[in-house]
Amino acid sequence: MALNGTAEAIESSGSNASDKSNKGAFFRLMRETKPSIGLLTTAVLLSVVSTLVGLVIPMFTKNLVDGFSLAALDRTQIIALVAAFAGQTLASGLGIFLLNYIGQKMVASLRDRLWKKLLVLPVSYFDNNRTGESVSRMTNDTGVIKTLISEHVAGFFSGIISIIGSIIVLLYLNWKMTVIMFIVIPLAALVLYPLGRKMYKISVGMQDETASFTATLSQVLSEIRLVKASNAEPREYASGSKGITGLLKFGVKEGLVMAWISPLISVVMMMLLVVVIGYGGMQVSSGALTAGELVAFILYLIQIVMPMTQLTTFFTQLQKAKGATERIMETLEAEEEAFDTGKEVDYANRPVTIEDLSFGYKEEEPVLKEVSFRMEPGTVTAVVGPSGGGKTTLFSMLERFYLPHEGRILLGTEPIDSFSLRSWRSIIGYVSQDSPMIAGTIRENLCYGVERSVSDEELRQAAEMAYADGFIAELPNAYDTDVGERGVKLSGGQRQRIAIARALLRDPKILMLDEATSSLDSRSEQVVQQALNNLMAGRTTIVIAHRLSTVVGADQIIFVEKGTVTGRGTHDELLKNHEMYREFAAQQLQIAEGILDEARD
Template sequence: MTTSTKSTGGNNLRPFLKLLKETKPPYGLLALAVTLSVISTLVSLVIPMFTKGLVDGFSLASVSRLQIAGIAGAFIAQTAAAGISVYLLNYAGQKMVAGLRERLWRKLLLLPISYYNDIRTGESVSRMTSDTGIIKTLVSEHAASLFTGIISIVGSISVLFYLNWKMTLVLFTVLPLSALVLVPLGRMMYKISKGMQDETASFTAVLSGVLSEIRLVKASGAERREYESGKNVITNLLSYGIREGKVSAWITPLVSLVFMMLLVVIIGYGGVQVSSGALTAGELVAFILYLIQIIMPLTQLTTFFTQIQKSMGASERIMETLKHEEEKYEGEEMADGARLPITLENVSFGYKTGASVLNKVSCSITPGEVTAIVGPSGGGKTTLFSLLERFYEPQEGVIRLGGKLISDFSLRSWRGGIGYVSQESPLLAGTIADNPRYGLEREVDLAEIRQAAAMAYADTFIDELPDGYDTEVGERGVKLSGGQRQRIAIARALLRDPKILMLDEATSSLDSKSEAVVQKALSNLMKGRTTIVIAHRLSTVVNADQILFMEKGEITGRGRHEELLREHSLYREFAQQQLQTADTESREHVEGEEITGHGQNTGGGRRPAHPRVGGRIFES
């Protein structure tokens, strides 16, 4: 279980402002949208004064057509300004979030594998969708309310002081009291909203993890366990939702109560003022309308500050992702790697501090030959592969190609020169034709794909499919068998034309018939290439040019099969156990399942095949 990243930055506006600045928002559009909102607000401040004149005896008979046209024009201008402002703010918000998502998506693709060891996939998805959406909502729906709300409140209060400063002071006796209650509630809402965001990210992570491996869940009978796990997260979300509802249940009635209190005070005190002649009826009506223009923006500002608190939390998490160091893609182009030796010099590596997986590993891989890496599980074989692919950097020691450090080569050039065929051979959702050319920058036509498929012995089963190369393989290739996926993976490697070939026990999970076909395909792939293979079964590597025996992060033996049988006791023990198993299995299988050509020496001077494993992939 990987750890979840929680935001710990606290109530800090800097990450949010920095993120907005780096996103390069369309300042011109934002300025225009805010200006239009301000114009709309200023126009709305005139309306109560016009109403005051009507109430105080300003008759419609005295209104000229020009005045009516002016008032109608003002209403139309206000409506148009408000509408255009909303559209421009939404447009600017969408542009900003698109730019932010593009930047975040690029970052996620360029982050090293080590980042994904600690971060669950669902959390990265939540950064891309939920957190960026919160920032978009702030910009497109709430940003203008900050400016217009302040203008409306300041403008209304200024007019109220002009109309009757005594009644305005009465108004201010109520507002501070309400602030004493609403401000703490706003802080509570921020904490709840932040917790809700973290739990939503965790829920997304659980969903992504379980649904992406739903077959494993069902095969393991783990539905109940995963249901309980998901139910716990849902319960936590429910808890936050209920707490949010409780705070909202206080805020909404309190805002209404404050408004009603103000209204009662204004009407009661204002009525006394009207009856004494200190205030006209029109001024009282204007006072009430301006009061509304104070209360409504205050509610909007409360929403704005709640949203900006959410955006601050989202920004912290996004900035945490953006500040992670990317893989370094710069460097020189790799030369012909098939003609240069790969050398490891005292390489040490550990995933965690103080826990070494590889300990001062040194070896040389001869170009154009087959080097097999064998040994007990947990010995560091897969980690060594990861270092060769530059998913991680050695903590000590160096890896060279020829005389140059492999870190001197650009990542694109280095990985472009490696063909990797794993035991699982994952495929991407899409057609069969899409998968072999995946990752290639050059155009690949169907004729090339067909040729690669033929060399990988995949053309036969593809041609038998109703849609041929247009057949959908399903998520991770689930619509194809293991042997079919392996052959498509080999076709992909053939199209890449790699200089260095890395095989991670590419046939161990296949049945005998599929294994035979895949072995022949691998023989085509290995010709003229430096081949490194992880083997869990010694029977598949007895003809390798060099065998490296790894245990507990160290190479304890190296040489050919016969040399290690004589000189390495643990290898000899492995060989006796596994080759005896191979004998038993060969007697149980029909003779026709074995690959023909046992014992043939087609390797140009190489030794004859081992009698138990003739025709294996390491027999050239």
Template sequence: MKEDIKENKLKGWRQFVQLIKQTEPPKLLLIIALCMSFATTGVGFVVPLFTKKLVDGFSLDSLNYWQIILLVIAFIAQAIASGLSIYLLNRVGHHVVAKLRDRLWKKLLHLPIPYYDKNDTGETLSRVTNDTAVVKELITEHLANCLSGIIAIIGSVTILLFLDWKMTLVMLVAIPVAMVILMLLGKQMYVVSKGMQDETAKFTAVLNQVLPESRLVKASNAENIEYDRGKRGITNLFNFGLKEAKIHALISPLISFILMIVLVAVIGYGGVRVSSGALTAGDMVAFILYLIQIIMPMTQLTMFFTQLQKAMGATERISAVLEHDEEDINEGKELDLVTEPIHVNHVDFAYGKEEILSDINFTIEPGKVTAIVGPSGGGKTTTFSLLERYYQPTKGSITLGDTPIDTFSLHSWRRKIGYVAQESALISGTIRDNICYGIEKEVTDKELEKVVKMAYADQFIQALPNKFDTEVGERGIKLSGGQRQRIAIARALLRDPQILMLDEATSSLDSKSEIYVQKALDNLMKGRTTLVIAHRLSTVVDADNIIFIEKGHITGSGTHNSLFQSHEMYKEFAKQQLRIQE
């Protein structure tokens, strides 16, 4: 167990160093900052020696004004160097964090859909915000103190050995004791900090789940339930915070206690040596001042050590995200035209051990409408996801003509697809932003007006005060379902896709909205290879081919009339829905 902890800490340290290297911190700025910090520390070495001279031979006649002027200049230079060091180190820290967040953001955008199936979005967000902030704090607030502290300790001990080696040895007895305390409590801090970061990620996940769905919470009278969920997270964070506080409460006072004992011992022993004439009073004062210069850095080193444990835990999680396999959207050949049929060849697919599709085999003819119908949970949307290449089949293949679709670059393949979902996603922004989303070229007002007219969205957009510049709210909450669908159709029209995928695009709409959306879809489907998922058979009775999927198997295919005659469940579906419509 101890070996595992030691190995994990060593791995964490290596990950931390490697991660910082990969951000390419500005080395020149770092060197200048550290030099300034060392200069600040160096001035501190002069003060005790100057004080020693003053104490041993102080008189107005012996007072050298040039020495005082030089000392004042040294203090001013020390203040300037300290300020520059703090600024430059903060700049380096922010550079490292910006690079880390840039890498994480780019990585998250290119991670495949299965990653998001397995990982909570809120926890992933915590990696980008909270964990990177821990790394920044280590660099900006503790790194300079650590390095200058080490210089201060080494320099002070060296000078003290020259002043009086016997008293210095008395003082050095405290170092092994302090190191043992730091090592024992450091292990606890590593465990606690990892737990704290995990709990922070979970709490962020709760916030991310609940706040965007505030209407659902209120409609369900779930305020108390969600309060209890959040309260548990807050309580857990509080408990971890207390554990962390206990470690801090032990480390600093224990180190200070040891150092104070040393200080008392040095003063007592030093007093004896001064009275015996082995030391001058000035030597004694200088010795105490140097001892103080050791005590302060020891406290700073303690803080650096505890913060380093946190940073190592944070980088472990950041590295886990960065090391995950990502989609290369540009790998593969470019797809120009979709003129051949799409063949789904004996495809199986499973989420882990749960089989979703089994031996799915059908063809989507170019320029025609293929519909997929069947009971809920049969695998219809999963089939769409395979065609979008969100997932890879566990068995079988999907080809365009004779060419497997995974030989085309993801970018060029998805560029040929227009997708309209049951509840189309909108981003927070304007109507213009949403229609033009993902379009790489500049879109003119004339082009916008054309597609919104074809999508039957022009009437409600023109009635809005700011028209295309109207804010839609988070996830389009300021618009009705029918309006959101028509904006999604306008977006698809602007992309001018060759393959169109409609996932129950009218199932959640009222009858009036459905009429407009269906007309817009008719405009969108003209001349395109279209694949439709539908519960309402009235929307697909005219499809060129209807595929019936149940429990992951295709149990029938053909036109509406042929399936009505040959497929019992399709016939039952059709009778029920036609009766409802009549």
């Protein structure tokens, strides 16, 4: 590992502009975590004290070898020597602890910042980045930085001091032998430089492969029921095995580079020892150097070699941290939602108007094309049409998950983007087909996102209006029953009623229902529909539904085909005027042929 780092340390000194930029980004990111300067200074000073004490030991040994006998030691000198060793140990230990503490605090600050950033990134970011990769940024990449700061920074500072101090003393003892010794190092650098560059590329590739593998694991394990129901275990095993093989390849490449670096560094160290002992022995024979000075010289050489191990480990980790920083900075610099920018929605009981709205996830592939209609307050608007027509995308535009390419949405006469996202979304209740739930209790799911204290009586009333009170009362722990990950311990109808009760607690002014009953059996649908009727009362409601039976009583129906509004009106009006709607009605409501003929007439 140390030898690996030596190469990377050499490589880092000759890195290109991009590498320097990455390194600068790393140190800028660390500064932004606002470490305690006082604690950092104290930790460094303690490391300096520990290292300086260590530099005295070889000189003491020199005196012993050159005729200073143990008999000459008095009690005071022995106590001083023991105190020096104890002080060195204490200072070193305390310095390492403080640096570890500072590192943990810095990385905790970084993770807090990254987590806060992830929560305010727009939905479009998560459309283009796999969840597992974001998890890897939070855990693996920050873990690399944590290891660097908390485990290797102490060795870096003490190592630098030890090396500089040892070189100064060596030059004082015998400058000629010191100069000869350091001729070997540039020769080693010429060999290690290309190996160091190779190791850096391997480190970055290893992190990318780790993030991809984490993403695969997260996806498969989160949808394990789909995997098993589809007999897809072999397929997913092959996918995971591919990731494991990729990590193995990078590990083997790393081992191959290490296999070259280790022997080379061993040769360099042996050459240094041969030079020092051989040339030093000649100097002792000629009387130019005492035996004690040669022993001290060798001990100081060890004090250079050992810290070099610490430094090389530091630079190895620094290269990995630079790669991790690149990906963290990509996330931190991503454009986020302006969550609190804009004014409050002071009066929500106003018409919602969609004017010439156009949008596509890719600009060259529009999903919505010049969509226009108006929803009066307190009315029900149904959006129907073939699958893939853009109905759910329209809901995403109303929630402001995406910005329109053209057109706008108004509340009254004010564009909805003039309101803060927090204020706008607080007046919207969204009940989807999937009824997403968090791992936790029914109470936690009902109160999720409700920014006020909710009493037991309010919970009971909301559950009663959502027709959820009956099944909740039958559960072992009632409202404190755990629902499992994504609510797997509840049926689809139960999850839907929990979602409706949650929307009731939010008391939204605008209600969006996305296929809220499509996946239910007829009995559950009837109960959920009754709960929805309670929820819709007095609210501006927009409904997506494939089952026309659930929307025939809507105040207006908007028919959307391929992102375009091709019809609008009541159920009866569309039966008379819209051919595809008549086909939908014939298929789903099974209207008698005679009634259809009458409608055509």
